[in-house]
Amino acid sequence: xxxxxxxxxPALTVDCVVFGFDGGDLQVLLIRRALEPxxxxxxxxxxxxxxxxxxxxxxxxxxxxxxxxREVFLEQLHTFGAVDRDPxxxxxxxxxxxxxxxxxxxxxxxxxxxxxxxxxxxxPLAFDHAEILATALERLxxxxxxxPVGFELLPPKFTLSQLQRLYEAVLGTALDKRNxxxxxxxxxxxxALKETHREGAHRPAQLFRFDPAKYRRLKKKGFLFEL
Amino acid sequence: xxxxxxxxxPALTVDCVVFGFDGGDLQVLLIRRALEPxxxxxxxxxxxxxxxxxxxxxxxxxxxxxxxxREVFLEQLHTFGAVDRDPxxxxxxxxxxxxxxxxxxxxxxxxxxxxxxxxxxxxPLAFDHAEILATALERLxxxxxxxPVGFELLPPKFTLSQLQRLYEAVLGTALDKRNxxxxxxxxxxxxALKETHREGAHRPAQLFRFDPAKYRRLKKKGFLFEL
DNA sequence: CCAAAAGTGTTGAAACTACACCCATGG
DNA sequence: CCATGGGTGTAGTTTCAACACTTTTGG
Numbered sequence: 076x077x078x079x080x081x082x083x084x085p086a087l088t089v090d091c092v093v094f095g096f097d098g099g100d101l102q103v104l105l106i107r108r109a110l111e112p113x114x115x116x117x118x119x120x121x122x123x124x125x126x127x128x129x130x131x132x133x134x135x136x137x138x139x140x141x142x143x144x145r146e147v148f149l150e151q152l153h154t155f156g157a158v159d160r161d162p163x164x165x166x167x168x169x170x171x172x173x174x175x176x177x178x179x180x181x182x183x184x185x186x187x188x189x190x191x192x193x194x195x196x197x198x199p200l201a202f203d204h205a206e207i208l209a210t211a212l213e214r215l216x217x218x219x220x221x222x223p224v225g226f227e228l229l230p231p232k233f234t235l236s237q238l239q240r241l242y243e244a245v246l247g248t249a250l251d252k253r254n255x256x257x258x259x260x261x262x263x264x265x266x267a268l269k270e271t272h273r274e275g276a277h278r279p280a281q282l283f284r285f286d287p288a289k290y291r292r293l294k295k296k297g298f299l300f301e302l
Numbered sequence: 303x304x305x306x307x308x309x310x311x312p313a314l315t316v317d318c319v320v321f322g323f324d325g326g327d328l329q330v331l332l333i334r335r336a337l338e339p340x341x342x343x344x345x346x347x348x349x350x351x352x353x354x355x356x357x358x359x360x361x362x363x364x365x366x367x368x369x370x371x372r373e374v375f376l377e378q379l380h381t382f383g384a385v386d387r388d389p390x391x392x393x394x395x396x397x398x399x400x401x402x403x404x405x406x407x408x409x410x411x412x413x414x415x416x417x418x419x420x421x422x423x424x425x426p427l428a429f430d431h432a433e434i435l436a437t438a439l440e441r442l443x444x445x446x447x448x449x450p451v452g453f454e455l456l457p458p459k460f461t462l463s464q465l466q467r468l469y470e471a472v473l474g475t476a477l478d479k480r481n482x483x484x485x486x487x488x489x490x491x492x493x494a495l496k497e498t499h500r501e502g503a504h505r506p507a508q509l510f511r512f513d514p515a516k517y518r519r520l521k522k523k524g525f526l527f528e529l
Numbered sequence: 530c531c532a533a534a535a536g537t538g539t540t541g542a543a544a545c546t547a548c549a550c551c552c553a554t555g556g
Numbered sequence: 557c558c559a560t561g562g563g564t565g566t567a568g569t570t571t572c573a574a575c576a577c578t579t580t581t582g583g
Contacts, residue, residue: 083305083353085314087394126310126392130383154381154396156357165353167314169381169394236535253537254573277534278580463562480564481546504561505553536579545570552563 085156085165089134090121090204092152092211093144093173095180096228098237100193101215101244103208104175105200106141107188112162113201119208120189121168134171142183148174148227153210160203172211174227219245220302223264226285234272234280235259242302262300264290312383312392316361317348317431319379319438320371320400322407323455325464327420328442328471330435331402332427333368334415339389340428346435347416348395361398369416370409375401375454380437387430399438401454446472447529450491453512461499461507462486469529489527491517 093104105117120141124133130151138144152170160166175183183189192198194212197205218224225241226233239255259265266286271279290300320331332344347368351360357378365371379397387393407418419425421439426432445451452468453460466482486492493513498506517527 077306077308078310079304079306080311080313081304082350084307084311085351085353086307087312087314123309124312124383124394126312127385129385130381130394151380153378154357156351156360156396158354158356167351167357167396169383234535251574252535253575256536257538258572273581275534276532276582278536280535461562478547479562480548483563484565485545500554502560503555504559505563507562531583533581534579535581537577538575540574541572542574543570543572546568548566550564552561554560554562556558 083165085167086161087124088121088166088168089124089130089137089171090119090155090168090207091134091138091149091171091173092119092208093138093142093147093175093183094194094211094215094228095175095177095183095191096241096244097177097180097191098240099244100195101241102180102191103194103197104142104144104180104183104189104191105197107190108201109188116201117190117192117198118201119170119204124169130169131171134169134173138173142189144173144175144179144183147179148224152207152214155203155207157203168207170207170211172214174215174224176227177230216246221300223262223285223290223300232268232270232272232282232284234282236280246302258302262293264293264300310392312394313388314351315348315393315395316351316357316364316398317346317382317395317434318361318365318376318398318400319346319435320365320369320374320402321421321438321442321455322402322404322418323468323471324404324407324418325467326471327422328468329407329418330421330424331369331371331407331416331418332424334417335428336415343428344417344419344425345428346397346431351396357396358398361396361400365400371400371402371406374406375451379434379441382430382434384430395434397434397438399441401442401451403454404457443473448527450489450512450517450527459495459497459499459509459511461509463507485529489520491520491527 095102095104106120108114108116108118120138122137124130134149149171152172154167154169156167158165197208225238228241229237235256239250243250264286265283268282268284270282272282273279322329322331333347335341335343335345347365349364351357361376376398379399381394381396383394385392424435452465455468456464462483466477470477491513492510495509495511497509499509500506
């Protein structure tokens with residue numbers, strides 16, 4: 076069945092910039108394209124928006140279809156509409172950015188043609204996806220400093236050092252250990268667990284979890300997180 | 303001529319939230335709709351995206367066509383894609399937000415069915431435009447606190463009191479005069495002019511202008527403006 | 530006992546808040 | 557001369573940055 080309109084319309088897609096963290100590098104999830112154009116190039120997961128779904132729904136659907144990921148932190152990023160961003164025809168793309176925890180991240184690797192790449196060395200990408208990725212990175216840095224979202228990239232139980240390494244990897248700066256701990260704990264958003272993290276030949280580390288309820292309460296009172 | 307596609311496509315529009323400041327209230331520019339649906343209701347200026355223009359270009363074109371405004375500060379806000387946001391058919395809208403100086407603002411009033419409303423008391427709006435406006439307001443508050451964009455809502459030459467009133471109107475809080483002046487001048491982004499602003503039966507006020515070049519230089523060095 | 534990461538306090542500098550009076554003008 | 561908004565400085569408090577050593581573990 077064909078669809079006919081009085082005026083021409085751009086095609087509308089969603090693309091997702093999916094970030095993960097392996098303890099060392101910030102990573103992006105990419106899909107190897109099976110079809111032309113840009114056949115065999117790596118690209119952001121995404122696809123066409125259906126008429127009966129919202130943009131958010133389209134992003135989640137495509138993400139699940141192409142990478143198997145569900146229940147991730149997902150947020151609209153920016154809409155890209157350069158006239159020639161797709162060589163075939165006019166395509167406008169609503170970009171999303173997603174954060175996934177390491178547990179989910181490994182699942183994604185099973186997906187057919189998906190793989191993780193350190194953001195620093197992301198191969199040449201299809202379309203304008205390099206630009207989209209750059210925009211997403213900028214936004215992530217901003218968000219990390221102003222909202223407690225780092226936890227979305229860590230396991231539910233994590234150590235302060237893991238959290239610090241994440242901040243350092245994303246922001247690209249070294250942070251002072253004592254000041255970092257003071258500040259983070261000062262917000263009183265982390266609960267110390269009765270467990271420790273043992274690994275390697277050194278003192279075990281205290282595990283914490285993030286308390287989202289506490290954060291919501293604080294946010295309502297106009298509280299501003301700032302790393 | 304008709305246009306035919308293999309899969310159905312949403313229509314794609316842009317909508318602009320245009321803010322102005324009259325010295326007292328923050329205002330939005332609205333258009334009275336001439337056609338159904340929502341005939342005679344007030345709505346955000348906007349319209350369909352053409353195939354040969356970027357989204358930014360579409361926003362600027364529509365703005366000029368419907369309000370006569372040109373050369374305004376314009377930035378993409380968010381894309382709205384609820385399935386039933388337009389009762390006729392699926393329409394996805396890329397929302398923009400714009401800041402205009404008082405001089406330009408008066409021009410807009412001449413436009414056929416355009417008028418300014420205090421944001422607080424914006425009449426019932428068409429479609430989901432109230433939601434778009436709310437999102438834009440949130441963004442404006444955020445932006446005003448983190449980037450020096452307030453000047454886009456003031457005349458090229460302005461007094462510190464005008465600037466402070468703008469901040470107070472947008473943020474909805476009273477600010478301490480001395481601290482405000484100290485902070486703003488401390489950034490060294492304003493140049494004191496040799497003119498004063500005389501008005502009313504009191505001491506004339508020093509006029510300033512914003513120095514965009516200075517700001518660009520500072521920004522490159524990782525400087526963060528914060529009111 | 531050695532290597533490796535976890536954990537912990539203090540001090541000086543800078544930034545923030547609160548606050549009250551004199552100044553220049555027009556009417 | 558009076559009403560109106562313009563303009564200015566300080567002191568106490570809080571926040572920030574810099575900085576080095578001890579602890580616990582596994583091998």
